[in-house]
Amino acid sequence: MLLLTIFVDGVVYASWLFIVALGLTLVFGVLKILNIAHGSFYALGAYAAASFVGWFASLGLAPAWSPVAMLLAAVAVAAVVAPLTERGLLRAFHGRDEVLLVLVTYALFLILEDVTKLIWGATPYYVTEPYMLFGTVEFGVMSYVGYDFVLILVAVVCGLLVWWGLNRTRSGKIVLAVIHSEEIASSMGVNVSRIYTFAFMVGVFLAALGGALTAPMLSVQPGLSVGVIIVSFAVVIIGGLVSIEGAAIGALIVGFARALAVHTWPDAELFSIYVAMAAVLVFRPQGLFQRMQARKI
Amino acid sequence: MKRIQSVPRLAAVASAVTLGFAVQAPAGAQETFRVGVVSFLSGQAAESFGIPAVDGAKVLFEAFNAGQAPAPYDKKGFGGLTIEPIYVDEAGGATKQVQELKNLYDREKVDAVVGYVSSGDCLAVAPAAEEMKRFLILYDCGTPRIFEERDYEYVFRTAAHGAMDNVSLGRYLKAIDMKVGSINYINQDYAWGHDSQRDFELTMAQLYPEAKKQQDLRPKFGAGQYGTEISALLSKPADVTHSSLWGGDLQAFILQAAPRGVMKRSQVVLSAGDHVLPGLGDKMPDGVILGARGAYGLMSPDTPLNRWWFDLYEKKYGVYPVQAPYRMAQALLGLKLVVEKAMAANGGKKPDSAQLAAALKGFEWESPAGVIRMANGNGHQAIQETAIGRTKYDPEKKRVELVEIRRFPAECVNPPPDMKAEDWIKSGFKGAKC
Numbered sequence: 244m245l246l247l248t249i250f251v252d253g254v255v256y257a258s259w260l261f262i263v264a265l266g267l268t269l270v271f272g273v274l275k276i277l278n279i280a281h282g283s284f285y286a287l288g289a290y291a292a293a294s295f296v297g298w299f300a301s302l303g304l305a306p307a308w309s310p311v312a313m314l315l316a317a318v319a320v321a322a323v324v325a326p327l328t329e330r331g332l333l334r335a336f337h338g339r340d341e342v343l344l345v346l347v348t349y350a351l352f353l354i355l356e357d358v359t360k361l362i363w364g365a366t367p368y369y370v371t372e373p374y375m376l377f378g379t380v381e382f383g384v385m386s387y388v389g390y391d392f393v394l395i396l397v398a399v400v401c402g403l404l405v406w407w408g409l410n411r412t413r414s415g416k417i418v419l420a421v422i423h424s425e426e427i428a429s430s431m432g433v434n435v436s437r438i439y440t441f442a443f444m445v446g447v448f449l450a451a452l453g454g455a456l457t458a459p460m461l462s463v464q465p466g467l468s469v470g471v472i473i474v475s476f477a478v479v480i481i482g483g484l485v486s487i488e489g490a491a492i493g494a495l496i497v498g499f500a501r502a503l504a505v506h507t508w509p510d511a512e513l514f515s516i517y518v519a520m521a522a523v524l525v526f527r528p529q530g531l532f533q534r535m536q537a538r539k540i
Numbered sequence: 541m542k543r544i545q546s547v548p549r550l551a552a553v554a555s556a557v558t559l560g561f562a563v564q565a566p567a568g569a570q571e572t573f574r575v576g577v578v579s580f581l582s583g584q585a586a587e588s589f590g591i592p593a594v595d596g597a598k599v600l601f602e603a604f605n606a607g608q609a610p611a612p613y614d615k616k617g618f619g620g621l622t623i624e625p626i627y628v629d630e631a632g633g634a635t636k637q638v639q640e641l642k643n644l645y646d647r648e649k650v651d652a653v654v655g656y657v658s659s660g661d662c663l664a665v666a667p668a669a670e671e672m673k674r675f676l677i678l679y680d681c682g683t684p685r686i687f688e689e690r691d692y693e694y695v696f697r698t699a700a701h702g703a704m705d706n707v708s709l710g711r712y713l714k715a716i717d718m719k720v721g722s723i724n725y726i727n728q729d730y731a732w733g734h735d736s737q738r739d740f741e742l743t744m745a746q747l748y749p750e751a752k753k754q755q756d757l758r759p760k761f762g763a764g765q766y767g768t769e770i771s772a773l774l775s776k777p778a779d780v781t782h783s784s785l786w787g788g789d790l791q792a793f794i795l796q797a798a799p800r801g802v803m804k805r806s807q808v809v810l811s812a813g814d815h816v817l818p819g820l821g822d823k824m825p826d827g828v829i830l831g832a833r834g835a836y837g838l839m840s841p842d843t844p845l846n847r848w849w850f851d852l853y854e855k856k857y858g859v860y861p862v863q864a865p866y867r868m869a870q871a872l873l874g875l876k877l878v879v880e881k882a883m884a885a886n887g888g889k890k891p892d893s894a895q896l897a898a899a900l901k902g903f904e905w906e907s908p909a910g911v912i913r914m915a916n917g918n919g920h921q922a923i924q925e926t927a928i929g930r931t932k933y934d935p936e937k938k939r940v941e942l943v944e945i946r947r948f949p950a951e952c953v954n955p956p957p958d959m960k961a962e963d964w965i966k967s968g969f970k971g972a973k974c
Contacts, residue, residue, distance in 0.1 A: 248775060252768040259765065356582075365587045367788065367819055371795055379799060385774055386800045391767060461764050461792035462819060466584035470762050505768040506775070509757045513729070 244383055249502045255391045257498030258398035259453065263471055264478040264490045265405060266449030272422050272485035273442035275341060276333065279348040281450050282472030283355035287324060288451025289467055290359055291316035292458040293368035306372040313373065313455040321448035329443040334436070352468065360465055367462035374459035394456060401449065406487050418442060422485065477516055481523045483530025492531055496523070571890060573621040573879060575601075576644035578637070578655025579680070579868075581629040584762055588787035588815050589657045589680065589864040594627055596865025597654075599856045600872050601625050610848050618879040621890060626650060630657060634664035641665045645674045652677065652879075652896060654871050657864075659683035659731055666695045675893040677900075679871035680864065682833070683735060684961040687917025694897050696920045698871040698912060700954055702732070703739045703961035704926055705784075705811040705833050708953040710743035711974070712829060712928035713780065713809070715946050720748045722778035724806065726769055726793070728785060729758040736784030736811050742965040754778045759789075766793050770800050777805040784811045791816050798825045814838070815862040817931070817940040824940045828931045835909045836866040838942045839927035846908035870907035870924075877905050913950065916957045923954040949973060 263285055270278045295312040304312075328351065336347050377389025409415035420428040421438045429435045454467070461467075478497050482489025496519050504515035511518075523531060577597050580590025601623050603609045607616035617623050626648050628640050637656070644650045653669070654677045656662045662681035667690075669676035676695045678686065682702030686695075713720060723744060727733035737756075744751050754776045757769045770793075773781060781802065785793050790813060797803065803825040813830035814837050832839055837860060840846050849869055853861040861869075882891035882899040891899070902919035905912055910925045929942030952974035955964035964970060 245775065248771050252771050255767050256765060360582070365582075365591055367587055367791065369795075369819065369823065371823055374795070375799055379801075384777070385771060388796075388799050457764070460796055462788055462795070464584075464587050464788050465582065466762060466788065467764070470760075470764055502768045502771075505757065506772050509755070509772070510729075512758065513760050 244385075245506060247382075248385055249499070249506050251385075251387065252505070253495065253499035253502035254395055255387075255498075256501060257494040258395045259457065260474060260478055260497060261398045261491055261494035262401055262456065263450055263453035264475045264482070264494055265401060265487065266446040266453070267475050268479050268482065268485060268487065268490045269405065269442055269449070270446035271479065273418060274329075274333070274337075274439055276344045276348060277341065277476075278446070279345060279472060280328070280351040280355060281348075281446070281475065282468035283352050283359070284320065284324060284447045284450035285454040285457075285471050286359055286468040287320045287355065288317050288454025289458040289463045290363050290368070290454075291320050291451065292455035293370045293463045294363075295319070296370040296372065296458075297368075300372075306376060309370070309373040309376070309459075313458070314452070317448055317451040317455045320451035321444050324451075325444035325447040326440060328447070329440050333443070334439070337439075352472075356465065356468065363463075365465055367464040368458075369462055370458045372459070390459065397452075397456065401452070402487060402491055405445070405449075409487070414441075474516065477520045480530060481520050483527075483533035486530075486532030489530060489532030571621050572624040573618045573652075573890065574624045574626060574648065574650040575875070576626050576628060576641075576648065576650040576653040576655065577868075578628045578630050578640065578644075578653060580631055580657055581627070583631040584788055585657055586631075590630060592815070592862060593657070593680065593864040593868040595857055596853060596861060596868040597625065597627075597872060599852055600869055603852060604872075604876060610845060613873055613876055615880060618876055619883040619888075621879070621883075628655070630655065630661060634658075634660050637661045638664050638668045641668055641676075642672070645669075645672055651675070651890070652875060652893075654679050654868070654875060656681050659685075659735075662686055662697075666692060670694050673893060675896040677871050677875060680867050682732060687921040688960045691918055692920055694893055696897075696900050696914065696922075697917070698874050698914075698922050699834065699867045700922055700924050700926070700950070701961065702735055702811075702833075703955065703965065704923075704953045705831050706736055706739035707743050707965065707969070708926045708928055708948045709740060709782070709809050709811055709829070709831055710747045711948055711953065712946050713807075714747050716944065718780075718807065720744070720751045720779045722752050722754050722780070724755040724757075724773050724776065724778040724781040725753065726755070726757040726759065726766075726773065726781065726783045726785065728761045728789060730761050732786075733758065733761075733784055737782065739961065739965065740782050740784075740811070742962065746965060746968050751779075761789065763789060764792050766796050769793075770797050770802055773797070773802055774800065774805065779807060781806040781808045782811070783808065783813075786812050786815070791820060794820060794825070795823060798823070803828060812863065814942075815864065817942075818859050818862065821939065822933050822935075824931055824933065826930075826932050829928060830931065830942075831926065831928045832863045832866075833926070834863060834866060835925055835927040835947065836863040837861060839929050839945050840866070840909055843906075843908070845906055849908040866907075866909050870909060870912050873907055874900070874903065874905050874912060878903060911950075915950075916954065918957075923950040925950050926953055 267281050292313045295316040296309045299308050299312040374390050380387045478493040482493035497516050500515040500519040504511045579593045580586040652675045656678050657680045659681045662678045678697040684701040727737045808828045810830040812833050814832035878899045882895040903914050912922050915923045927947045929945040932941050932943045934941045955961045956971045
């Protein structure tokens with residue numbers, strides 16, 4: 244029973260993490276940006292979900308519509324914030340040192356923290372209706388909320404869609420070409436800047452979707468963005484920074500390590516995540532699924 | 541003609557001089573008393589603690605300056621001195637706060653500082669104020685260490701420290717004759733969580749020596765996701781589940797734990813949970829036992845002063861005051877009386893830090909939450925009565941009420957002046973008057 248509980252807890256936590264880390268992976272893979280502001284997009288998604296769910300309720304729509312409101316919230320954040328950020332700020336630093344870009348996104352993270360407060364204030368928002376939409380699941384002494392299993396489903400769908408989009412569509416292959424070599428893709432007629440904007444938009448959408456899906460489980464208030472970005476970085480580093488499979492395995496490793504620690508050695512909960520990361524990096528310093536890099540002459 | 545013209549000119553000059561004196565005279569009377577108010581205006585503690593406390597300060601300063609507070613707080617300002625508050629954000633860590641404190645005293649020329657929620661900040665700023673020989677009131681932070689580890693001349697804390705919260709929780713369980721054979725813990729992994737758990741464990745060891753500890757969970761501050769911890773609590777349900785979680789962490793824990801049945805399988809006791817009640821509303825399960833770190837909010841006593849304060853805050857902000865504004869109010873009400881007492885001893889002139897410190901040492905005053913007595917820490921640490929209650933949602937009022945409230949006198953749940961909190965609990969609450 245304990246093993247089953249650890250397994251379920253690990254998978255649920257990993258699902259939440261994977262959705263956010265997938266966006267981080269995509270942005271790093273295409274734009275070569277370790278995007279600290281990804282946590283802010285997650286928070287924006289949570290706030291937007293709170294507003295959209297409230298708006299749907301004010302229109303007299305039943306709570307069953309709230310997942311649609313959450314999805315629209317994530318789309319809205321991606322549609323508004325991603326082009327503004329990518330074209331208005333990040334493009335000016337394109338090709339610059341990766342450390343500089345980390346600092347730029349950190350500055351953006353701080354700015355967006357205050358922007359969310361300016362828009363939504365410091366008062367918490369509650370959007371708990373979707374959390375109870377799917378009932379509870381009992382087995383033995385354990386009780387889970389059905390929403391947790393929906394989260395797993397959403398994570399699987401997101402992973403499969405991004406994988407399929409990248410590997411089985413023409414547009415995806417163009418994105419892969421840009422990841423492999425921006426210069427060659429550009430010389431072949433690919434509009435690289437459009438690919439950047441598109442990839443960044445998908446990355447922001449995934450962060451915002453992660454935030455929107457989390458909103459029903461907590462009170463949406465300032466400070467949401469910090470915790471998620473730290474653990475997401477651990478996930479993508481374990482996975483090798485540019486791999487969807489890596490992000491999935493990384494999220495599962497972190498999820499299982501944390502669940503095992505909480506159930507058996509709670510004092511080591513936080514420590515366990517970084518021990519798992521260190522253990523992977525000892526044997527594979529480049530992460531589990533680092534892509535082969537073309538040697539540039 | 542010239543003479544005739546000079547008369548009005550002279551009159552004008554005389555009038556101007558007279559007017560000048562006339563303007564100057566009230567200017568002397570309108571001397572200000574500058575108060576630095578430090579609390580969290582940003583970050584995770586802002587919503588639950590910092591902003592409500594600062595809101596409380598603002599509404600009180602308005603009432604003081606207008607002379608609209610009830611007696612004995614009815615003199616305008618502080619003894620006629622107009623109060624000029626300066627608000628500072630506590631976010632940024634202890635090192636920044638020490639610098640901000642020095643700025644308040646040296647650059648802003650404040651006469652007193654009232655502030656600090658974080659125990660880490662309190663431990664850092666107290667020695668700095670002492671070194672500068674400047675008057676400082678700590679209004680909120682909970683660590684017992686401040687006055688247990690060293691003596692201060694200029695530093696005071698106008699609220700009881702955290703030991704009271706957990707001793708009173710244990711006493712409440714005993715008072716309602718609850719059978720406790722096992723206890724689970726979920727507390728944040730930093731000083732507040734550790735200290736709270738230690739005090740509750742020590743208390744329960746005295747009151748329920750047979751009770752066994754089961755789960756001991758330490759999620760990080762700001763965790764947000766408690767699914768795994770909730771599974772751990774459900775896998776070994778205990779008679780009592782203790783938590784000192786607060787703010788967004790507590791809200792998230794309740795929102796995730798209630799649907800999974802944690803509150804039905806175990807008696808959850810929260811040492812500082814009152815502040816989440818207005819926001820959670822019907823999402824707060826019935827039957828949770830909680831404290832407010834004092835007789836605050838819905839557990840505050842029915843006195844004229846409390847009714848005035850409760851209504852003042854509720855009318856201004858549309859929500860009733862919870863623990864944070866109460867602690868700010870008791871600090872500012874005490875400060876007002878102390879300034880006026882020190883002014884009287886100083887011939888009506890504005891007192892300096894040493895005179896303020898002398899006036900506050902061992903002082904007592906009535907607050908909305910009952911009498912505050914600077915009885916411990918050599919007259920620098922307050923003790924106060926407290927209360928514990930049980931949640932029950934009232935659908936008519938559309939708010940969570942607290943029922944089965946039990947009150948505990950200050951001497952019942954606070955250590956005596958000559959003992960450290962931990963030693964006092966271990967001694968079996970020696971000298972407690974319940």
